[in-house]
Amino acid sequence: MSEKFFWEAVRDALKEEMIRDPNVFLMGEDIAIYGGAYGATRGLYEEFGEERVRDTAISEAAIAGAATGAAMLGMRPVAEIMYADFLTLAMDQLVNTAAKNRYMFGGRTKVPLVLRTEGGAGRGIAAQHSQSTEAWFNHVPGLYLVMPATPYDAKGLLKTCIRDDNPILFVEHKMLYGTKGEVPDEEYLIPLGLADVKRAGKDVTVIAYSKMVLESLKAAEQLAEEGIDAEVVDLRSIKPLDVDTIVRSVRKTGRVICVSEGCKMNGVASELVSVIQEEAFDYLDAPVRRVCAADVPIPMSPVLEAAAVPSAEDVVQAAKDLLG
């Protein structure tokens, strides 16, 4: 094991898969010479050359469209959209082409595409560079959605995604790149659709993903000081969703908080609430709570930004309300 930054884990996953499979190539804005807006492709251009690490012009449609076309040929492109907000510009290629391709053609084609992007708030860069847009894509049939919270999960999941035959949206929270965690030196893969209980507890289940896992763990520590034992379930992949792990935890605690940095209305947390009431209604001792972003665009001012997205304190408060 060695301690790695989140960005290093992403880079190592890309590097290992590029060495393993010559069909893996990268394309995106500023991923080559600059090494990625958040540094996750640093050094790969130097190692693999411009054919496999390609800087593109500013055209998200071109990136997603070209990657989809290459994937149909059997290549395994890992394309990067610099901000999750800019996915709107690649939306048609991703939603209408990549995600539907296999289905429309009756299973005769496959699109083994990974689209990496950086999402989330925390840098004060306002409404067009800070959104959590995952709920839009969770609604799209044919598209997987993976959002890791730790370097370990990022590396293991990204490697799996690259080997997977489906189009996958892989969202990295921009405030996670500088976080550190233990990563094995030997190769490992993490299957999609397998949640991870990051902290076991018996009083309340906190279901989260991406950066909200870290906030939830922080909340669990605070709650522990007050005698509340919270279990934190990290979804890791939102689609496919690990319903078994969710239900197992709900059966144990009977109380659930679903945490998402996306807007509350029609968000990922809303979907979790639906699943829980369908699959584990009889085990619930209280209404399921959602802790989400306010239904506002992300504002720039730090005062407003902090108020717009959930924090550990919000999770603590929700847990106290449930157990109070």
Add this chain to the structure above:
Amino acid sequence: MKEEVCVSESKHVVAAEKGDKTGVSRRTFLKGLGAIGPGTIFFSAGIARQAKGQYGPTYTDGLSAEQLTAMYTDMLKIRLWESKIKDLILTGGFRGVAHLYVGQEAIAVGVCNALRKDDYIASNHRGHGHLIAKGGDLGLMLAEITHKATGYCKGYGGSLHITDMSLGILGMDGIVGTAHLFGAGAAYGIKVKGTDQVAVSFGGDGSLQNSFFSSAANAAAAWKLPWIGVIENNAFQIWVRSSDVYGIQDLARRADGYGIEGRVVDGNDVLSVYNVAKYAAEKARAGGGPTIIECKTYRWYDHYGAGGAKRGVDGAFRLGYRSDRELRDWMAKDPIPRFRKFLVNEKVMTEQRADEIVAEVTQAVEDAVAFAKAQPVPKPEDGLLNVFAEGAVPLHKS
């Protein structure tokens, strides 16, 4: 491009970039004008004819000393105000990102001075210069950038999203290229209203590849909209060198494919920019349709922020994607001292007056800083306002 003149200008710029001494430089050309007193007509008839041959119709001869001085002042405002932002970033007194415009001042000032107050501009992420040139308030802009409740946009937007509709500014935008669509859309609105206003959109060399520019240019050409698409070619789209992702050098050549007149100008020469922009604006007002203007320039700082920069020193050095020498070569073509020297040579202003203007603008920037500092930050609950026309987010429950 329809006109030979722009081709020769383009060649001149390219030659200048390469350090090629052949051809008459703009400065040498202007030096030949001879001494002209302030307030008098700028070009002699002979020179105007010569200029017409080289640049097309010459509009600079209509500029008064007062206007020329105002243009110089505006360029300094952009330079010094943004240098203050750079200082704030370097001293940790800044949160978020700022995309600095320094080095490109001649473009914003040249274009905006060719416009009327009631004309529109649509700006982009590197838009502080456009806003200042269109009359943006330094204090309100700084308050916004430092996320104060009383800034231009109440702290919701920050550096990327500032606007003042009363000045005809359709906003800065964080999505590369969209300004062209907003600009062409405004031009369409003007046509429907039947006024003789003009709408300008600003975009960098990176603003052409998503569908926005193409859609805007095509619509503007098809319907003869009073639109001017300004391409500020500062050599980099984010950190990618434009020449690595384009097959052509002069991006204004694209104009021909839409049926639009394309011009290439030295973006570090405020009078060249003014002249072409004025021509395009007058043409648009007269129903002559759109123009695409490519301004060759260079970004002195990093894509955003102050990486590689120091307080009190212009430019960002030791950035991995470009050489310091390239930057220094471009800094030698700094549009501000170039214009100042010209104005002094032409006796529009004295060195002493030029120094006074520097002192005045420095003070104006300090005043803006003091103003912004004294402003209150927003209250957390304010974040729920302005989401809908009705104001607050409707509650899910009572």
